[in-house]
Amino acid sequence: MPHENTTASHRPHDTNSLPAAAAGQWSLGGDLPVRRMGFGAMRLPGRTWEGPAGDPEAAVAVLRRAVELGVDHIDTAAFYFYKDLSANAFIRRALHPYPDELVIATKVGPDRSPDHDWLDAAGPAKLKADVHRNLRQLGVDRLDLVYLRFLSEDGPGDGRFEALAELREEGLIRHLGVSNATAAQLAEAQRIAPVAAVQNRYSPVSRDAEADALVELCARQGIAFVPFFPLGGAGAPHIAALRRVAERHGASAAQVGLAWSLSVSPAVLAIPGTSSLAHLQENVAAAALTLDAEDLAALQAA
DSSP, rough: OOOOOOOGGOOOOOOGSGGGGHHHHHTTTTTEEEESEEEEEEEESSSSSSSOOHHHHEEEEEEHHHHHHHHHHEEEEETEEEEHHHHHHHHHHHHSSSOTTOOEEESOOOOBOOOOOOOOOHHHOOOOOHHHOOOOOOOSSSSSEEEEOTTOOOOGGGGGHHHHHHHHHHTTTTEEEEEEEOOOHHHHHHTTTTOOEEEOOOOOTTTHHHHHHHHHHHHHTEEEEBSSSTTOEEESSHHHHHHHHHHHHHHHHOOOOHHHHHHHHHTTOOBOOOSSSSHHHHHHHGGGGOOHHHHHHHHHHH
16 A cells, blocks of 8 residues: 655656665565655664653654655654654654655564563564554554564564564565574574565674675575664764775764665665664765775775
8 A cells, every 4th residue: 555645746757867876776575665864763762771862853853854755765663762752743743644655663572661661572463453553653554564573582483473474465565574684594594484674783894704794695595784883973083094995085983884884785674774864964974985995895805
């Protein structure tokens, strides 16, 4: 079911020249095209899980500007909240009725109490309830992409991924993904239902041979790989190689980190998050930053 049409202010005409379009496109699940430069909404309600609170007007402005820059893939979750501020509410306020081309991805599995305490991993019934909570909060009849986020000891074969697959069969979810997943967990999920995306931690300073192999596996199988914490989790990592490459290009370390992620594989989708208009502009501009072999070798050795 397509999104409702939006107002003209949310639908620029020359979409190929938009900054977010510079990194190209990927088709989620083979039928849902998104630009490879997206946006993550986690930081909008609060700077960290414990606050301080975000600025609602700034959050709305950032979301609207992201779409104006060509972002058509927004990553969120119902557990992205701080006190009475929530990422889903900001998205709905800023962008509903949504542009037809806008893809909103969410994730379920973890949850937090109103006091911000992390709760035990959700079982099948709670996962279904959380999907419905995202539907209500976002004001949609179907979610474009829903990730099941694992803890290290979790697996799909406990009825949890099956629960999401049932909602997909009912038409409430278009595509399924897994998050914080190993290759074995991905394979087990694929035995239950098609997997369109994997969302794992991955960055120039948070990678290893296993993570690199999973990126390659996803690319071979036509699965999007969506790094969370694409800048290491605490802003741009200030390692010497990043600084040197950034200076060479007249760019920021954050931009180089994002450009590195996009250079790893055409299957990689970037979803940097920010609550700042200036940082949003900077992040999206990284879609046009091309790293050469010398740059990549320097970052590889870092």
